[in-house]
Amino acid sequence: MKSLKKLFRFGAGPSSSHTIAPSLAAACFLTQLAETKHDSIEVTLYGALACTGIGHGTAMAILQALRQEKATVKEDGKTPVAHPLTMTFEAFLGKEAVLKRTYLSLGGGEITSPDDPNAIERDIYPFRDLNSVLSYMENEGLDDFKSFALRFENPDIDEYLRQTLARMFQAIENGLNAKGIVPANNNPKLVWPRVAGSIYQKAIKIEDPDAKREMLLTSYAYAVAESSASGEQIVTAPTCGSSGVLPAILYYEVKQNGKTLEQAKDALYAAGIFGNIVKQNASIAGAIGGCQAEIGTASSMGAVALSYLEGLDLKRQAFAAECAMEHFLGLSCDPVDGYVIIPCIERNGMGALRSYDAYLYAQYVYPIRKNQVSFDDVVYAMKMTGDSLASAYKETAEGGLAAILGKK
Numbered sequence: 001m002k003s004l005k006k007l008f009r010f011g012a013g014p015s016s017s018h019t020i021a022p023s024l025a026a027a028c029f030l031t032q033l034a035e036t037k038h039d040s041i042e043v044t045l046y047g048a049l050a051c052t053g054i055g056h057g058t059a060m061a062i063l064q065a066l067r068q069e070k071a072t073v074k075e076d077g078k079t080p081v082a083h084p085l086t087m088t089f090e091a092f093l094g095k096e097a098v099l100k101r102t103y104l105s106l107g108g109g110e111i112t113s114p115d116d117p118n119a120i121e122r123d124i125y126p127f128r129d130l131n132s133v134l135s136y137m138e139n140e141g142l143d144d145f146k147s148f149a150l151r152f153e154n155p156d157i158d159e160y161l162r163q164t165l166a167r168m169f170q171a172i173e174n175g176l177n178a179k180g181i182v183p184a185n186n187n188p189k190l191v192w193p194r195v196a197g198s199i200y201q202k203a204i205k206i207e208d209p210d211a212k213r214e215m216l217l218t219s220y221a222y223a224v225a226e227s228s229a230s231g232e233q234i235v236t237a238p239t240c241g242s243s244g245v246l247p248a249i250l251y252y253e254v255k256q257n258g259k260t261l262e263q264a265k266d267a268l269y270a271a272g273i274f275g276n277i278v279k280q281n282a283s284i285a286g287a288i289g290g291c292q293a294e295i296g297t298a299s300s301m302g303a304v305a306l307s308y309l310e311g312l313d314l315k316r317q318a319f320a321a322e323c324a325m326e327h328f329l330g331l332s333c334d335p336v337d338g339y340v341i342i343p344c345i346e347r348n349g350m351g352a353l354r355s356y357d358a359y360l361y362a363q364y365v366y367p368i369r370k371n372q373v374s375f376d377d378v379v380y381a382m383k384m385t386g387d388s389l390a391s392a393y394k395e396t397a398e399g400g401l402a403a404i405l406g407k408k
């Protein structure tokens with residue numbers, strides 16, 4: 001598994017696989033190109049990158065990263081590719097091709113490449129799954145994920161996670177104060193006013209404590225998801241599309257439930273380890289595993305963070321993560337017209353509510369009924385399900401709600 005810094009990335013929405021990763025690929029290609037004489041660059045997007053590149057702002061992200069260059073971006077959704085998020089960068093001198101590199105977007109802003117070793121990020125945790133992590137912790141007498149992570153991360157990780165939390169909270173506050181509509185190239189089907197602030201104003205006046213909690217969580221999750229869809233700065237948690245779930249849980253615990261910023265920062269260790277395990281063994285990209293990989297993972301991470309903050313032990317934290325993921329299995333990725341708006345923004349709100357429910361199950365159901373499904377089991381099930389999903393349900397805007405609303 002890689003550093004938590006590679007899971008919680010800082011960047012602009014709307015899509016870590018379609019904007020942050022392509023920007024990173026462009027930067028890697030420029031490094032490769034440094035010594036090579038050229039006068040233009042052509043970038044080709046394949047698979048889901050081509051199908052939903054316009055709505056996800058991919059070309060703009062690449063052109064910004066290549067801004068000193070004469071560059072063009074074209075979409076090729078027809079040529080079959082082995083990986084659904086493939087892009088090639090090719091430099092020319094006149095008509096002669098002088099350098100070509102291929103990059104794959106892996107989800108959450110990470111890339112890899114068959115021909116650019118600098119694009120490959122290295123593992124720092126020598127573990128494959130939760131079972132091996134928990135066995136190590138038991139042998140070493142560790143009873144929290146922070147102590148575990150500090151054995152493998154650089155010492156600056158604590159400060160990095162402090163910044164991560166600050167940026168998450170800033171995104172919520174920006175989103176609650178934002179006005180106007182989420183930009184979608186004047187697409188009449190996607191007129192989405194920034195409603196997070198209005199939901200919050202309604203929520204703080206609700207008297208029923210359960211309804212108030214649910215609407216506050218919704219407003220916080222919407223605040224980040226609307227910011228991400230508007231191309232504003234967020235933290236991947238684990239992706240841009242699902243970036244509202246975990247911050248909503250943490251913000252609620254600090255603002256409404258008396259937890260400190262330090263406690264919320266420490267909860268990021270636990271949430272991050274679970275996100276990392278999904279990323280390593282299945283996927284966190286909608287284009288690879290469907291929305292179960294994004295919102296399902298984010299909801300697991302939120303459930304773990306909340307369980308940690310509420311003092312549940314490691315087994316119950318794992319139960320909460322498993323429970324949250326289990327009930328998102330099979331969720332397809334079907335963004336209407338390729339914009340991260342419908343169903344994505346609302347899914348962040350629902351993801352946060354399911355995080356809370358999973359925590360309640362870990363708190364109250366776990367002692368009564370033995371759970372038969374481990375977190376590793378559910379991650380494996382999620383991978384199998386994702387592998388079986390047709391490409392129409394994996395961020396191509398060809399199936400599900402995208403097929404129905406897209407035709408109207």
Ligand code: SF4
Pocket residue numbers: 241242285286287290291292294295332333334335340343344347395
């Ligand atoms: S449907 Fe889910 S996975 Fe797909 S773009 Fe929206 S949030 Fe991401």
